[in-house]
Amino acid sequence: MMRRLEDARILMYSHDTFGLGHLRRCRTIAHSLVEDYRGLNVLIISGATIAGAFDYRARVDFVKIPSVIKLRNGEYTSLAQHMDLHETLKMRQSIIRHTAETFQPDIFIVDKEPMGLRGEVEETLSYLKTRGTTLVLGLREVMDAPHLLDAEWKQSDTMRKIDRFYDMVWVYGPPDFYDPLTGLDVPAGVRAKMNFVGFLQRSLSHDEMPDHRPEGDYILVTTGGGGDGADLIHNVIDAYREDPSLQHKALVVLGPYMPARKRRKLINKGAKVPHIKIIEFDNRMEELIAGAKAVVAMGGYNTYCEILSFDKPALIVPRVKPREEQLIRARRAAELGLIEMLLPEEAEDSRRFAEALKALPDRPAPSRSSPDLRLGGLVNISELIGDWLDERSRPHFTVVEGAS
Structure with a gap:
C-alpha cells in the first residue's frame, strides 16, 4: 500500500x-x-x-x-x-x-x-x-x-x-x-x-553496476569523503608492500575531499602494488560494498550502515580526533562482535595490519554475531x-x- x-x-x-x-x-x-x-x-x-x-x-x-x-x-x-x-x-x-x-x-x-x-x-x-x-x-x-x-x-x-x-x-x-x-x-x-x-x-539501485567494480573477489578500502583518510590508505599500501603473501585484490576509493597533493601521492604509491587498484570517487558506494568480500574503513555512520546492510566482514580504523564519534562507534561494534577494530597507531604497524587484512575475508559476517541487529x-x-x-x-x- x-x-x-x-x-x-x-x-x-x-x-x-x-x-x-x-x-x-x-x-x-x-x-x-x-x-x-x-x-x-x-x-x-x-x-x-x-x-x-x-x-x-x-x-x-x-x-x-x-x-x-x-x-x-x-x-x-x-x-x-x-x-x-x-x-x-x-x-x-x-x-x-x-x-x-x-x-x-x-x-x-x-x-x-x-x-x-x-x-x-x-x-x-x-x-x-x-x-x-x-x-x-x-x-x-x-x-x-x-x-x-x-x-x-x-x-x-x-x-x-x-x-x-x-x-x-x-x-x-x-x-x-x-x-x-x-x-x-x-x-x-x-x-x-x-x-x-x-x-x-541501504539497498541496491536498479541501475547498472559502476564501471569501477573489479571482476572477481576484492576487498573495498574506503575513507568516506576522504578529507582525512590519507593515513589509512598509506597504511594499507604499506601492509601490502610489507607482506608479499597478502594477495587479496583491493579496490581503494580515495574520496572526493582528499587534497589533490595527497591524492596524487597515493595514486603513484599504489601503482607499484599489483593487487591494489585506486579510484578517486564513486557516487554509488552501495554497489561497491555489496560486491566486496570485506570492507576496510574508518567507520563513519553511512559506511557502517552499508556494512551491516550488506552483511560484510569489516576492519575499522577509526578517526580519533577532533571528534571521537568513529572511535566510540567502532569500540561498541567490536564489543558486540560486529567488526574488528585497529587504532590508527596499530594500523601503522605494517606487519600487524597485513595479518589483519589477510584474515579479514574469512571473518564472520556481522549477522553471525548479532542476528537480531535492527x-x-x-x-x-x-x-x-x-x-x-x-x-x-x-x-x-x-x-x-x-x-x-
Missing part, C-alpha cells in the same frame, strides 16, 4: 562541512519517503561541494548553499577564498530562511546540528514554528565523546533550544547500541521527544510520517491499494 498525497512537503537541512555523511543520510531518507508516499516532495538544503554529483529520484531535489569546510583542528573556514567565514555564514542563513519561506514545508528535518552550523538554522526554526511546521531533529546514534558534546552544547544553550523548538528527535540507531546523549543532562521534555528509529538500511530506520521513519499524516487528517488523502 502507498499513501497518495495531493501535496506534502518536507524540507531537510544538511550542513556538510567535512565529509559526505549528512547529505548521504538525508538523501537515503528522502528517497525512501518518496517511494512510500506519492505526492510527497522533498527538498534538501546542503553545503556539500559535490551535492550535484549524486543522482536524485523524482520529487527529491536539493538547494546548494555556499560551502564551509572544517579543518583538522575542528575550526571552520569558507571554501571561497575571497569571502570570510562571517560573510559566507550570512549568505547561508539567508538562503536557508528564503528557501523555507518559498517552499513552505509541512515538516522540517534538521540533520545532526540542532541549530545548524554556527546557529544558522535557528531563525528558520523560529519562523517555521510560528506557522505550524513540524520540526524534527535527526541525530546519529553516536554524536561525540560526552564531555566534548556537553561543552559544545552548553556554550550555545543547545539543549534548551532543542526542547523549545523541536517536536520530535529521531535517533538513527537502536537504543541498545548507543545513546547519543549519554552523559549529558537531558531535560525530561527532550527525552520524551526521542525515538530510536534504528539504523538506516536495520529498521527507514521503515520506522515512514511509519512516523504516516502517523503525522493521519493526525493532520487531510480530507484529500486516499489509500491506493496494491500500489508499489
Whole structure:
C-alpha cells in the first residue's frame, strides 16, 4: 500500500562541512519517503561541494548553499577564498530562511546540528514554528565523546533550544547500541521527544553496476569523503608492500575531499602494488560494498550502515580526533562482535595490519554475531510520517491499494 498525497512537503537541512555523511543520510531518507508516499516532495538544503554529483529520484531535489569546510583542528573556514567565514555564514542563513519561506514545508528535518552550523538554522526554526511546521531533529546514534558534546552544547544553550523548538528527535540507531546523549543532562521534555528509529538500511539501485567494480573477489578500502583518510590508505599500501603473501585484490576509493597533493601521492604509491587498484570517487558506494568480500574503513555512520546492510566482514580504523564519534562507534561494534577494530597507531604497524587484512575475508559476517541487529530506520521513519499524516487528517488523502 502507498499513501497518495495531493501535496506534502518536507524540507531537510544538511550542513556538510567535512565529509559526505549528512547529505548521504538525508538523501537515503528522502528517497525512501518518496517511494512510500506519492505526492510527497522533498527538498534538501546542503553545503556539500559535490551535492550535484549524486543522482536524485523524482520529487527529491536539493538547494546548494555556499560551502564551509572544517579543518583538522575542528575550526571552520569558507571554501571561497575571497569571502570570510562571517560573510559566507550570512549568505547561508539567508538562503536557508528564503528557501523555507518559498517552499513552505509541512515538516522540517534538521540533520545532526540542532541549530545548524554556527546557529544558522535557528531563525528558520523560529519562523517555521510560528506557522505550524513540524520540526524534527535527526541525530546519529553516536554524536561525540560526552564531555566534548556537553561543552559544545552548553556554550550555545543547545539543549534548551532543542526542547523549545523541536517536536520530535529521531535517533538513527537502536537504543541498545548507543545513546547519543549519554552523559549529558537531558531535560525530561527532550527525552520524551526521542525515538530510536534504528539504523538506516541501504539497498541496491536498479541501475547498472559502476564501471569501477573489479571482476572477481576484492576487498573495498574506503575513507568516506576522504578529507582525512590519507593515513589509512598509506597504511594499507604499506601492509601490502610489507607482506608479499597478502594477495587479496583491493579496490581503494580515495574520496572526493582528499587534497589533490595527497591524492596524487597515493595514486603513484599504489601503482607499484599489483593487487591494489585506486579510484578517486564513486557516487554509488552501495554497489561497491555489496560486491566486496570485506570492507576496510574508518567507520563513519553511512559506511557502517552499508556494512551491516550488506552483511560484510569489516576492519575499522577509526578517526580519533577532533571528534571521537568513529572511535566510540567502532569500540561498541567490536564489543558486540560486529567488526574488528585497529587504532590508527596499530594500523601503522605494517606487519600487524597485513595479518589483519589477510584474515579479514574469512571473518564472520556481522549477522553471525548479532542476528537480531535492527536495520529498521527507514521503515520506522515512514511509519512516523504516516502517523503525522493521519493526525493532520487531510480530507484529500486516499489509500491506493496494491500500489508499489
